[in-house]
Amino acid sequence: MPIIGIASSGGMKPTTPVIGTATDNGTGTGVSVAFTPSTYIGKGTINYTATSSPGGLTGSSSSSPITVSGLTTGTPYTFTVVGTTNYGVSSGTSAASNSVTPITPTSFDSIATTTTTGVSNWTFSSIPSTYTHLQLRLFMTTGLGNVYLRFNGSTGTLYGYSNVETNGTASASTGTNSTDRIYINGTNYNIGNSTGAALLVNIYNYANTNTNTYITNQAGYYDGGANRMVSFGYGLWQSTAVIDSLTITTSGSTAVAGQSLALYGIK
Amino acid sequence: MAATYELLKSASLTSSASSISLSSIPQTYTDLVLVFSTAQTSAFGQVFMGSTSSNPVQIGLTANSPTSAGYTAYSTTQWAPFFNSNVGDLTSRPTQGIINIFSYCNPTSAKNVIWLNQVGNNNLRAVFSVSENADSTDLTSIVFDGNGQQFLAGTRVRLYGILRA
Numbered sequence A: 001m002p003i004i005g006i007a008s009s010g011g012m013k014p015t016t017p018v019i020g021t022a023t024d025n026g027t028g029t030g031v032s033v034a035f036t037p038s039t040y041i042g043k044g045t046i047n048y049t050a051t052s053s054p055g056g057l058t059g060s061s062s063s064s065p066i067t068v069s070g071l072t073t074g075t076p077y078t079f080t081v082v083g084t085t086n087y088g089v090s091s092g093t094s095a096a097s098n099s100v101t102p103i104t105p106t107s108f109d110s111i112a113t114t115t116t117t118g119v120s121n122w123t124f125s126s127i128p129s130t131y132t133h134l135q136l137r138l139f140m141t142t143g144l145g146n147v148y149l150r151f152n153g154s155t156g157t158l159y160g161y162s163n164v165e166t167n168g169t170a171s172a173s174t175g176t177n178s179t180d181r182i183y184i185n186g187t188n189y190n191i192g193n194s195t196g197a198a199l200l201v202n203i204y205n206y207a208n209t210n211t212n213t214y215i216t217n218q219a220g221y222y223d224g225g226a227n228r229m230v231s232f233g234y235g236l237w238q239s240t241a242v243i244d245s246l247t248i249t250t251s252g253s254t255a256v257a258g259q260s261l262a263l264y265g266i267k
Numbered sequence B: 001m002a003a004t005y006e007l008l009k010s011a012s013l014t015s016s017a018s019s020i021s022l023s024s025i026p027q028t029y030t031d032l033v034l035v036f037s038t039a040q041t042s043a044f045g046q047v048f049m050g051s052t053s054s055n056p057v058q059i060g061l062t063a064n065s066p067t068s069a070g071y072t073a074y075s076t077t078q079w080a081p082f083f084n085s086n087v088g089d090l091t092s093r094p095t096q097g098i099i100n101i102f103s104y105c106n107p108t109s110a111k112n113v114i115w116l117n118q119v120g121n122n123n124l125r126a127v128f129s130v131s132e133n134a135d136s137t138d139l140t141s142i143v144f145d146g147n148g149q150q151f152l153a154g155t156r157v158r159l160y161g162i163l164r165a
Helices: none
Strands: A018-024 A031-036 A046-053 A058-061 A066-068 A078-085 A108-114 A121-124 A133-140 A147-151 A159-166 A171-179 A197-204 A213-222 A228-237 A246-250 A260-266 B006-012 B019-022 B031-038 B046-049 B057-065 B095-102 B111-120 B124-133 B142-145 B156-162
Touching: A018 A078, A031 A046, A031 A078, A046 A066, A108 A121, A121 A260, A133 A246, A133 B095, A147 A213, A159 B057, A197 B095, A197 B111, A213 B057, A213 B111, A228 B057, A228 B124, B006 B019, B019 B156, B031 B142
Parallel strands: A213 B124
Antiparallel strands: A018 A031, A031 A066, A046 A058, A046 A078, A058 A066, A108 A260, A121 A246, A133 A197, A133 A260, A147 A246, A159 A171, A159 A228, A197 A213, A213 A228, B006 B156, B019 B142, B031 B095, B031 B156, B046 B142, B057 B124, B095 B111, B111 B124
């Protein structure tokens, strides 16, 4: 008769793995299940199996995370994890994971939006590195003065920019290198008032450690009267670091209700 | 993360038409993106967003090659008087562009639009401009108007919706 907790020929049971976070892996039919391995394995080696509920679909790995494939797009799932040694001795079953729903993969995702008012700078942090490019879409309803970008909190003089702009009756261009920010509007004509201003910034290859980061920007506003400008520009950050945060700063009024700053990822 | 950039409307002409209408635009997105590739027999085309009498305003920068280089300023009371100009044929010189329409169903603000397009007439011209329609009414329709001329077969217009998190 086997003793409780001890397998007849494979030693004591491994301790139960601790479930982590289950996340959609972006394929539309797969989920990545994280867990903390057994702290005691006993005899032999161990492999872990994650099982879905509903469906009972499984995936296995000797370490975290485990990918479970073949799931149904749009269906919510939870997962449990069990460890089994090569002697066939199994641990207890972990608690169930969070619920996760695989969604159809897209090439343009909304990462985050901020509508914080009363400030003149906004930071998007913990930006995933899984996209190819980023896009910032800003709709502002206050006098912004000039607007600039910085990456990863860096204030070093590794930035450069060049903008061309017009206010409808004159035109100008501005730009410089080895400076501490990228202006995403031209700096000769202030941008924005209560009727709104639009800014669109594309940030290319932000997670490519072999290249610097380049941007293009479009910005403008027109209130139907004398207040108007439009600018088109290019910017550079001479760093190969992966961008995981970016900050937008205005020199004008603080943000008011009704405006938003949205960050998107493009694959 | 929410999926976004959904195709909302698509129009492809199989024969000439004086205008192209995109109506019943859903009010469930944050911004719109309009991508077009058009050709006309002559003259300029226009884009009306919402009412044609809402008096939008527009300024722009133009790069004009080979007769001139650099940029030029515009001021006008029409939506897009220079999105198309004496285009000869769709195959070799279509006019293509992308129009971004911000907060199109925000009833408390004017409609801000920025666009970038190329004009395929005898010269090559790149245009970047910004427009605003002071009418705060939710935008439910967009009309490409030939301004008295015909859009040629092969002209294509696509409208996408962008949804923020």
